Amino acid sequence: MANKFDIVLLGVGGHARVVLDALRQSGETRSIAALDADTTRHGSTFFDVPVIGGDDLLEQLARQGARYFVIGFAGTKNHAPRKRVYDHACSLGLEPLSVRHPSAIISSSSHIGLGCQIMAGAIINASAELGENVIVNTAGVVEHDCRVGNHVHIASGACLCGGVRVADLAHVGAGSTILQGISIGYASVVGLGASVITNVADLTTVVGVPAKAKSLPSSSENIF
Numbered sequence: 001m002a003n004k005f006d007i008v009l010l011g012v013g014g015h016a017r018v019v020l021d022a023l024r025q026s027g028e029t030r031s032i033a034a035l036d037a038d039t040t041r042h043g044s045t046f047f048d049v050p051v052i053g054g055d056d057l058l059e060q061l062a063r064q065g066a067r068y069f070v071i072g073f074a075g076t077k078n079h080a081p082r083k084r085v086y087d088h089a090c091s092l093g094l095e096p097l098s099v100r101h102p103s104a105i106i107s108s109s110s111h112i113g114l115g116c117q118i119m120a121g122a123i124i125n126a127s128a129e130l131g132e133n134v135i136v137n138t139a140g141v142v143e144h145d146c147r148v149g150n151h152v153h154i155a156s157g158a159c160l161c162g163g164v165r166v167a168d169l170a171h172v173g174a175g176s177t178i179l180q181g182i183s184i185g186y187a188s189v190v191g192l193g194a195s196v197i198t199n200v201a202d203l204t205t206v207v208g209v210p211a212k213a214k215s216l217p218s219s220s221e222n223i224f
């Protein structure tokens, strides 16, 4: 592995295409290498990015001068894997790369933590705050004064009305709407298309209009 790379992309699923597209559109020109657990991908290219091996190479890339990492998978309910990868890469001294698609609208009074990915058409409105490693996916809306914790995924087209609180590791499903002032608990999941009008407890999955708690076998996957 003679080449020195500036940025390491971790995981090359569908979300990685969106990440790379946003990076290229925002003018990112530094060199990128990708790592993926799927050995059949090793030696191939993903977009124009070489997939040079598995996650075990991360430490070596960091030693060889890579400065940044960016996570290339998103998840649709359980964000513990994204947290684990994020914490591991940071522990190796790599910095989380921020992703901002140029079509995203981001208020100058908002605060966005390290390693967040703000995708095409997303809106982060006045005085909203995002923690670290948050995804606001395509056309997601985070209204004024929202507080979003670490490792949260606001999926495509979801809308947090004003002053909503979302705790760490929660998933806000695509096309869902959260009433102003509502709190979504730690590692909870809002199902696709839900309309949430009451607070959601920790480690709870809610679905439907209006959203109600649903007991799902998979809910336990949220627990570390």
Ligand SMILES: CC(C)(COP(=O)(O)OP(=O)(O)OC[C@H]1O[C@@H](n2cnc3c(N)ncnc32)[C@H](O)[C@@H]1OP(=O)(O)O)[C@@H](O)C(=O)NCCC(=O)NCCS
Pocket (backbone or CB within 6 Å): 074, 075, 076, 077, 137, 155, 156, 172, 173, 174, 189, 190, 191, 192, 193, 194, 205, 206, 207, 208, 214, 216, 218, 219
């Ligand atoms: C809620 C969710 C997490 C449940 O996923 P799951 O644990 O795999 O559950 P299943 O698909 O097996 O469905 C279990 C039950 O919940 C129901 N259900 C699942 N998702 C639902 C939703 N969004 N709204 C209403 N009901 C839903 C199913 O119909 C099924 O009902 P049943 O028990 O009466 O048969 C998932 O369906 C979801 O909405 N994820 C968000 C997806 C998303 O945001 N994608 C965008 C990524 S950018």
